[in-house]
Amino acid sequence: MSEFDRVIDRRGGDSLKWNRYAGRDVLPLWVADMDFAAPPAVLQAIQARVAHGVFGYSEPWPSLTESVLAHLENSYDWKIEAQWLVWLPGLVPGLNVACRTIDGDVLTATPVYPPFLTAPGNMGRKLRRVDLVEREGVWQWDWPELEKQAAHSRLLLLCHPHNPVGRCWRDEELEKLAAVAERHDWIVCSDEIHCDLVLDEDRQHRPFALLSEKAARRSITLMAPSKTFNVPGLACAFAVIPDAGLRQRFRTAMAGIVPHPNTLGLAACEAAFRHGAGWRQKLIRVLRSNRDRVEQAVAALPGLRMAHVEATYLAWIDARGLGVADPEAHFEAHGLGLSDGAAFGAPGWVRLNFGCPATTLDEALVRLKKAISAL
Ligand SMILES: Cc1ncc(COP(=O)(O)O)c(C=O)c1O
Incomplete structure (x- = not known):
């Protein structure tokens, strides 16, 4: 068995x-959590950390950061710098903070994971929705409708892969989004929590930020080991923000409302990325x-x-x-x-x-x- x-x-x-x-x-x-136990290596890491006995405030340590960098490079050929990382206790706080970071309306494609619909209002921003359309059994972007809303928006909340429609967005689709983002000077917050759960053998996840230097500069990528390794209760996630100015604005918007990531979650993260x-x-x-x-x-x-x-x-x-x-x-x-x-x-x-x-x-x-x- x-x-x-x-x-x-x-x-x-x-x-x-x-x-x-x-x-x-x-x-x-x-x-969205699974009924499976976390990987044995993750359980061992948590148990070892529990045995230590002291649970003060935590911060990421060098080998944890290295494990994230190696994971992104090995999985997606994405080479990031350690200082681009901003640790979070979850992606939902990250979505909310992204809305707080910008001044203006927030666009998202529906149907979508409910916090995408509530985060803009939580932060006093107006939500704009573009319905995805299903054509010949494939969920797709409604490009003309997106263009109509584009000029009024400052931030795109992108779900990639998309919960709930299950699409792993193709390069062509991401490139079109990046072009609209460039034309209208959007920030793109790409929630990639499901990126390690691509089921089709002929598909591969490509981080939005990896499309081009320009796309990277306007991107906030949210990721975590939580969905893949079934540890969402351990409250550990991170944002990758290559642009120093945007990263500073994001950190400022976090101040006072976003707690430290969970100690056991950090231990689980390193074990998952190294051994999972x-x-x-x-x-x-x-x-x-x-x-x-x-x-x-x-x-x-x-x-x-x-x-x-x-x-x-x-x-x-x-x-x-x-x-x-x-x-x-x-x-x-x-x-x-x-x-x-x-x-x-x-x-x-x-x-x-x-x-x-x-x-x-x-x-x-x-x-x-x-x-x-x-x-
Ligand atoms: C697209 C997406 N983002 C975020 C989350 C939850 O993130 P967190 O638990 O880290 O706040 C989920 C959970 O289902 C999700 O599907």
């Missing part, structure tokens, strides 16, 4: 995902198989449809064809806890998290079918 087949009981503890339906027979496939590659390869195979099964199941069910998921462990499902007013409530009533598309800006859709052991997914797909037959 592989470590990805082991079903770990998360009920009755601290799990946001599992506690939501406490005491009810509802399988939680909503919030083999584990990640196995994870990708498991997620690919789960993704294929979800796509097949959805294709066979009347009233549901979804596009191919290139990256992430999230399936974005159009349930408008079911003719029910609230699909999330309907699935929940049939024992399946999904995310409501309304929070992502798309009522009538649901998001299914397939980051779980195959047996959990088996049961989830049985419930999905039952929910449809009950109509």
Whole structure:
């Protein structure tokens, strides 16, 4: 049995995902964490740090920084300088701080991970939305609409790969975005938290900042080991900001509201980047198989449809064809806890998290079918 087949009981503890339906027979496939234990090397590093016993305020140490630099160079051929890094306790604070860094409107492509929609308002900025369009089963940018909004915006919040539609944006698409950014003098905050979770063998993640010197100068790239190695509860992330002036503005906008990253999260980060590659390869195979099964199941069910998921462990499902007013409530009533598309800006859709052991997914797909037959 592989470590990805082991079903770990998360009920009755601290799990946001599992506690939501406490005491009810509802399988939680909503919030984006996985039901797998972190890689053994990460667990060892955390245990060693716990054994030390002192948990004062932390700051990154040289070998941790080196592990990030090596990870970015080895994975993406992206050579960054140590001083470009700004450590954060999460990407969501980073999205909010990015909005605080600029003066003007914030543009994002919807549907999107809900904090993209709320961060601008939190910081007193106006949100502008451009809907992604699905053409021939592929989610794409609406370039004419983007151009219409471009002149009024100062910041693009880019989700790359995109949660929830699962696209791993191609170079051509990123280059077009970079050209618009240049013309309208945008800052681009690229949330790349899912970048190590590209599932298609013929796709590769390319950081937005790597497109050109010009793109790099206007970029804030947000990354973390949290999604890939399933340690989001350890509150450790970082921004890569090549331009010194922008980096200083970002740091100023953080002042007084963003705490230090978590001590155990920093230890986990180094272990994940140094020793997690083999584990990640196995994870990708498991997620690919789960993704294929979800796509097949959805294709066979009347009233549901979804596009191919290139990256992430999230399936974005159009349930408008079911003719029910609230699909999330309907699935929940049939024992399946999904995310409501309304929070992502798309009522009538649901998001299914397939980051779980195959047996959990088996049961989830049985419930999905039952929910449809009950109509
Ligand atoms: C695109 C994206 N950004 C950020 C986050 C969360 O980041 P954090 O937990 O580091 O704040 C998620 C979690 O699902 C996400 O999908």
